[in-house]
Amino acid sequence: MSDSAPLASAPDDATIQQVMAYTHLSKRQVYRLCQTGDLESYLLGSLRRITWASVHCYRERCRAAGPQLEPRQPIRTGKRTVGRPKKPAPTPAAE
Secondary structure (H helix, E strand, O other): OOHHHHHOOOEEEEHHHHHHHOOOHHHHHHHHHHHHOOEEEEEEEEEEEHHHHHHHHHHHHHHHHHOOOOOOOOOOOOOOOOOOOOOOOOOOOOO
């Protein structure tokens, strides 16, 4: 038996691509979260690494915030909607 510590089952940090796959965010959104400090990250050589703890904390903060979608209002384009009847033709004036 060796005296070295056993390897952890999961690494402490993740790449940008791993965070993108886990959170379903784009690369730009992940970088933006790193810049704002929502995700803790560091450079390992020239590679950006993000701590899993910060990713899990970010997801918990999002869940605690609750639903962030509001009901959409219909967009008014000035055109008739599908199925709306046309205006009746004007009747000729009786003389």
